[in-house]
Amino acid sequence: MSRKEMCEPKDPCLNEYELLEQLMEVQFLVVELQLYLDTHPNDMEALRLYNEAAMFAHRLMQQYQREYGMLMAHAPNGREKWEWIDSPWPWEIDYKKL
């Protein structure tokens, strides 16, 4: 994923699976840069990219959880029911829809 793609605002028409796919892509970028920075802690360009990617992943995560259900239990949940167990389990998702 190029930097330009990464920074483009999300298309509001993305469905649940498309949004999940975009989140997975950006979070993977965060993981990859994290490992790189562990052994290159003074690489300022990588650090800048990491911060951008991490911020974007955070926004996508919040958006997904607001629209489609919980990905992490450690988040305030103001609705009337414990929803953590309702969203699909990763091994049960049909990724062919992505």
Next chain:
Amino acid sequence: MWIYEKKLEYPVRVSRTDLGMAKYLFAQYGGPDSELSAAVRYLNQRYTIPTNRAKGLLTDIGTEEMAHWEIIATMIYKLTRGVSPEQMENAGLGAHFTQHDTALFPHDAAGVPWTAAYIQAHGDPITDLHENMAAEQKARSTYEHLIRLSDDPGIIDTLRFLREREVVHFQRFGEALNYVHEYMEKDKCY
């Protein structure tokens, strides 16, 4: 501590039930060079490794290996969903069915259960980082064998992702090793 995210690191797309492939994939679920071995090896070594770079790397790669273990589990789960005992038996998984039904269990492709004897922690950072680099190469070649055994484009796609991660982890461990060498040279008093 760890906090679970209810999603995979990379999608798993399976075209059809394939018990033969599920059996082979157990190599990476509970075999010697499995993702389980990788996760336990790195997360166990990190306490006594000397540099912060290596502590960070063992923590973060060890964590990613747990995500890969989940990807392998998802592949096996999807490949074996809804099969009969007869189908399991015909695919060489009769012994697995006897002991586990279609539940997952950390054993290798031949049914040998996972053991801590597969991994090592010497406490010597040079030794441990070499152990880890060798482990990444063994996992890479296992993934290449698995890719050659599959004709399912979805399975092959996910296996190619996992293979590539082994290459990246090998590279990062090599960089951590170089830095540990520098660190140990600096520390010597003559």
